Amino acid sequence: MPHTRTTAPSHATEKAARPSTAAPPPPTPRRAPRKVRLWRKLTPWLFLAAPLALLIAFTYAPVANMLAYSFTDWDGVSPELKYTGADNYIEIFTRPELFQVFFVSGYYLAASAVQIAAALYFATILSFNVRFRNLFKGLLFFPYLINGVAIGFVFLYFFQDGGTLDSVLALFGHESDRAWLGTSTSANISLAGVSVWRYMGLNFVLFLGAIQSIPGELYEAAELDGANRWHQFRYIIAPGIRPVLSLSVILSISGSLSVFEIPYIMTGGATGTETFVIQTVKLAFQFNKTGLASAAAVVLLLIILAVTWLQRRLVPDDRVDLV
Amino acid sequence: MNHRRTLTGTLVAAALLASGCTGGGGSSKGADAKAPDDPSQVSGTIKVLTHRTDIVQDGTMKKYADAFNKTYPKVKVEFEALTDYEAEVKIRMNTENYGDVLMIPAVIKKNDYPKFFASLGTEKELSEKYRFTDFTAVDGKVYGQTTNGGTPGFVYNKKVWAEAGVTDWPTTPDEFLTALKAIRAKTDAVPYYTNFAAQWPLTSWTYVAGSVSCDTGATTRLAEGDPWAEGEDLRVGDTLLHDIVRQDLIEKDPTTTNWEGSKPRLAKGEIATAWLGSWAVLQFRQAAEKAGTNPDDIGFMPFPAQVDGTFCAVLSPDYSQAVNINSDHKEAARAWIDWFSTESGYADDNLLPSILKDAPLPEALKPYEEAGVKLIELDDAKGGLVKEIDSASEVGLYGPAYRQDLVDLARGAKDGSLDDFLADLSERWTEARKTVGS
Numbered sequence: 001m002p003h004t005r006t007t008a009p010s011h012a013t014e015k016a017a018r019p020s021t022a023a024p025p026p027p028t029p030r031r032a033p034r035k036v037r038l039w040r041k042l043t044p045w046l047f048l049a050a051p052l053a054l055l056i057a058f059t060y061a062p063v064a065n066m067l068a069y070s071f072t073d074w075d076g077v078s079p080e081l082k083y084t085g086a087d088n089y090i091e092i093f094t095r096p097e098l099f100q101v102f103f104v105s106g107y108y109l110a111a112s113a114v115q116i117a118a119a120l121y122f123a124t125i126l127s128f129n130v131r132f133r134n135l136f137k138g139l140l141f142f143p144y145l146i147n148g149v150a151i152g153f154v155f156l157y158f159f160q161d162g163g164t165l166d167s168v169l170a171l172f173g174h175e176s177d178r179a180w181l182g183t184s185t186s187a188n189i190s191l192a193g194v195s196v197w198r199y200m201g202l203n204f205v206l207f208l209g210a211i212q213s214i215p216g217e218l219y220e221a222a223e224l225d226g227a228n229r230w231h232q233f234r235y236i237i238a239p240g241i242r243p244v245l246s247l248s249v250i251l252s253i254s255g256s257l258s259v260f261e262i263p264y265i266m267t268g269g270a271t272g273t274e275t276f277v278i279q280t281v282k283l284a285f286q287f288n289k290t291g292l293a294s295a296a297a298v299v300l301l302l303i304i305l306a307v308t309w310l311q312r313r314l315v316p317d318d319r320v321d322l323v
Numbered sequence: 324m325n326h327r328r329t330l331t332g333t334l335v336a337a338a339l340l341a342s343g344c345t346g347g348g349g350s351s352k353g354a355d356a357k358a359p360d361d362p363s364q365v366s367g368t369i370k371v372l373t374h375r376t377d378i379v380q381d382g383t384m385k386k387y388a389d390a391f392n393k394t395y396p397k398v399k400v401e402f403e404a405l406t407d408y409e410a411e412v413k414i415r416m417n418t419e420n421y422g423d424v425l426m427i428p429a430v431i432k433k434n435d436y437p438k439f440f441a442s443l444g445t446e447k448e449l450s451e452k453y454r455f456t457d458f459t460a461v462d463g464k465v466y467g468q469t470t471n472g473g474t475p476g477f478v479y480n481k482k483v484w485a486e487a488g489v490t491d492w493p494t495t496p497d498e499f500l501t502a503l504k505a506i507r508a509k510t511d512a513v514p515y516y517t518n519f520a521a522q523w524p525l526t527s528w529t530y531v532a533g534s535v536s537c538d539t540g541a542t543t544r545l546a547e548g549d550p551w552a553e554g555e556d557l558r559v560g561d562t563l564l565h566d567i568v569r570q571d572l573i574e575k576d577p578t579t580t581n582w583e584g585s586k587p588r589l590a591k592g593e594i595a596t597a598w599l600g601s602w603a604v605l606q607f608r609q610a611a612e613k614a615g616t617n618p619d620d621i622g623f624m625p626f627p628a629q630v631d632g633t634f635c636a637v638l639s640p641d642y643s644q645a646v647n648i649n650s651d652h653k654e655a656a657r658a659w660i661d662w663f664s665t666e667s668g669y670a671d672d673n674l675l676p677s678i679l680k681d682a683p684l685p686e687a688l689k690p691y692e693e694a695g696v697k698l699i700e701l702d703d704a705k706g707g708l709v710k711e712i713d714s715a716s717e718v719g720l721y722g723p724a725y726r727q728d729l730v731d732l733a734r735g736a737k738d739g740s741l742d743d744f745l746a747d748l749s750e751r752w753t754e755a756r757k758t759v760g761s
Contacts, residue, residue, distance in 0.1 A: 077417065077431060156520070160579040161576035179576035179579070181576070184737070268727070269724070270519070270578070271727070272731075282722070286724070287719065288430055288714050289717075
């Protein structure tokens with residue numbers, strides 16, 4: 001969990017382990033019998049068998065299947081299908097309206113900036129001595145533990161006109177009674193807000209773990225030097241958690257491109273809240289174009305890989321060195 | 324030859340795993356599910372897949388099964404209720420394990436029926452006794468039998484309508500709008516409830532086809548013409564929906580509507596009208612009983628259009644039950660299908676038209692008889708083709724998306740005009756028609 005630290009010791013153990021293999025082989029005049037050698041070679045694979053089987057069965061085989069379907073005109077149920085070559089891909093790239101839905105991701109991208117900032121803020125505050133610290137940690141992480149479907153339904157009531165949000169606003173004298181999911185802009189902002197509420201806990205916990213792995217003496221020393229909280233954040237915490245920060249950014253960008261469950265459950269993609277994944281699901285299950293939908297899924301996968309690669313190129317993963 | 328298995332097989336082999344999840348149905352083609360001659364001799368355990376989660380949970384289905392056992396003592400009936408029926412069954416139909424009896428999912432192409440289901444007999448023979456046989460007939464053989472019929476219409480609260488001073492059913496869309504305006508002006512009720520967020524209720528608007536023109540060939544016209552041309556059924560229906568929304572005769576915030584919540588609200592008179600189907604009448608009456616209001620206030624009226632001075636209502640089948648072609652107990656399965664649709668009383672219990680041609684109309688449709696509403700059955704010979712065009716064009720007649728867009732357009736949450744919107748649908752439909760079914 002303490003991200004910055006685990007990297008260092010693991011290097012150390014590798015170093016400690018290396019000399020034994022690098023050192024001249026111990027005098028073994030007699031080679032182990034063939035059976036024993038075979039077992040030795042096999043042992044690591046035996047340990048790996050179960051996870052590998054699961055990984056292949058539930059990750060790579062479906063992806064291979066999807067790739068295969070993306071070159072066919074399969075409708076999802078008929079026993080017959082035709083191989084159509086790159087037709088599906090050609091169709092996707094010649095229908096610009098299929099990519100328009102990516103504008104919706106913009107809302108979620110903006111929301112993830114807010115999300116990371118808020119998570120960072122809370123993580124920093126709660127890593128110092130604050131009253132009811134553990135209670136707040138729990139409260140902030142709690143939404144992440146709830147099932148996404150349940151969240152969707154809860155927030156449908158929340159955004160209803162005259163619903164929870166309106167009554168809370170009324171408590172503060174803001175007499176409003178509005179359809180939060182009524183127009184495309186307000187619906188997308190509302191949905192992105194739900195997604196911030198849901199996923200901030202995860203970012204928060206990641207940041208908190210990283211911050212707590214920073215040695216406490218650093219703060220003491222900084223305080224002696226006259227650094228205030230902001231300085232401590234700016235010069236100790238921020239650089240200390242950089243790898244986790246950049247991981248969070250990558251996760252939230254790929255997450256923003258593939259938003260699904262919250263808009264799907266709450267609006268079903270109506271009122272301009274359709275995302276690329278919802279569109280793909282509709283292609284596959286409403287219009288029975290499983291082949292085309294598979295191709296769309298492959299395209300999304302490639303886009304996310306490309307974005308991640310680009311990001312890694314722009315912000316290389318530096319080693320953290322606080323001292 | 325099974326194309327799918329070979330193709331994916333090769334690719335998946337690269338991933339070290341021959342895929343077992345893509346088998347096709349249809350190992351024993353041409354199989355028949357004959358009706359048993361001697362009920363006491365049929366035996367076996369059959370599994371019935373159904374979308375009626377509600378009546379499986381409350382034990383009603385079990386009661387039907389017990390009654391069934393009185394005639395067929397050796398058959399054991401098990402139920403499996405699926406919440407997201409269409410999606411789940413579709414995936415299961417890639418295997419051989421999709422129950423013994425199942426409701427035919429909409430996604431299965433009509434021409435593929437013989438690959439998945441056992442035949443129940445020839446259409447010639449069955450159509451003498453039953454309605455709707457052509458909806459599941461392929462090459463003269465019938466592959467499914469519906470549980471009951473139904474007709475689309477407006478479920479409405481009689482008391483609210485009377486309060487607004489409207490006692491006769493509107494006969495044109497304009498009269499209907501005037502009536503809703505009167506409800507808006509004179510009562511506190513929401514004149515029309517869209518059920519926008521629940522999505523599926525919006526799809527009922529597709530079933531206006533036939534009601535406007537009173538033409539039994541309405542489905543064929545969808546397949547061969549432009550459904551949104553001037554005066555066509557769907558255009559009239561969609562325009563009415565658009566106008567209702569545009570003139571603000573709906574609930575204030577359609578995006579957070581609640582289907583379960585709408586039932587007691589209509590029963591209590593907080594909502595005046597909703598376009599659904601005759602199956603909904605019972606549910607609204609039950610809601611009225613629960614809410615302590617009079618169930619007789621729940622009324623049902625046809626689409627506001629008349630041909631030669633009479634209303635038309637389209638009788639169409641509900642889900643059809645079919646026998647899995649891989650079933651080991653086809654006779655028992657067939658026995659269940661026949662018994663359930665004719666003798667169980669299921670249709671009566673739900674106030675729905677029976678599939679027997681000589682059965683009287685259910686009580687919910689009595690006002691139709693009195694008002695002289697003409698009940699018609701659409702010819703479904705081109706039904707499969709309509710679905711194919713629908714998928715190819717990505718219009719989604721049987722999905723909620725396009726009606727949701729229409730509602731958004733009408734209430735100004737989306738830019739554009741109704742004419743452009745319908746013209747775009749027409750264009751996509753006619754484009755797709757050229758590519759399909761050739």
